[in-house]
Amino acid sequence: MEALISRIKRDGTVLGDDILKVDSFLTHQVDPKLMRQIGKMFAQKFADSGITKVVTIEASGNVPAAYVAEELNIPMIFAKKAKNVTMNDELLTAEVYSFTKKITSTVQISRKFLSENDKVLIIDDFLANGQAALGLINILKEAGAQIAGVGIVIEKSFQTGRALVEETGIPVVSLARIAGFEQGQVVFAEADL
Template sequence: MESLKKRILEEGVVVSDQVLKLDGLLNHQVDPQLTMDMGKEFARMFREDGVTRVVTVESSGIAIAFATAFELGVPLVFARRKKTLLADPDALCERVPSFTKGIVTDILLSRQYISENDRILFIDDIIANGDAARGLVRIIQRSGAELVGVGIVVEKSFQAGAKAIREQGIRLESLVKITSLDGGSIAFED
């Protein structure tokens, strides 16, 4: 998506050779038109896969996952990062480290909203080391649902996350792939 690449170059902030801050696009502010365009692109990629639900992890993936679910005409389910008093006591749970937050968190998905009859499309904003993604993949697999694929807005291909998912035989599609943040410059894969 050339429009997404352009916006990343204009608004992305390279924090280090490992970290790209995209608060103006994905993580703090959301551009509704760009988000809907990304959802349309993911829907185009996965439309023939019989998706019955789109799943994401709160919170930065919700807007893009919503746009994708809307385009596919299916429900959106998001895994929570915090257990509440009202949480399903039988929720599927995985403990995962967060690369950007520098902490370990639990991700929880209620069994009420995912079943062995579902065909799941997992959508997320960024994949770096892929710990949260691998955790949600394990939750989906334990639910008995079929994971038809993973859609990622920004893949940092110089980190291991996307490769680890693909090595499990899972289809992973990215809207843009960043090959390097060295020297404060954003380099995209062609």
């Protein structure tokens, strides 16, 4: 997706050997026009897949996931990282380690929002080591839902996440794929869309 790649080149900042900071348009401040384009791209890709729900993990995945759900005219669910007093239903949970934040979170979705009748598309902002996607896959399998695919805004292809997700038999579709970082610059691999 050329608009996304151009934005990464212009506004992304490489930190160290394995972190890309994109807080000016995706992970903190959000560019809604770009997110709408991202939503349309994923919606077009999965339009004929019978998707009934879009699922993500809070927080940075929420915006692209919401735009995908809007385009498909279906609900979007985000797995919460902290339980609150209103979450008194039976919960589906998974432990997810964040390599960027260096913490493990218990992510949770109320069972009442997922069933064996659902066909789900997972959407997330980044795919690096695959832990967020695998956590969501485990939750969805526990609910008995089918999983149509995992849609990723930015994939760090030099890390293990894609291979781990594909080992589950679930396809990964990434809009921007990063082969690595060289001298503070992003080196791109061919994207899936």
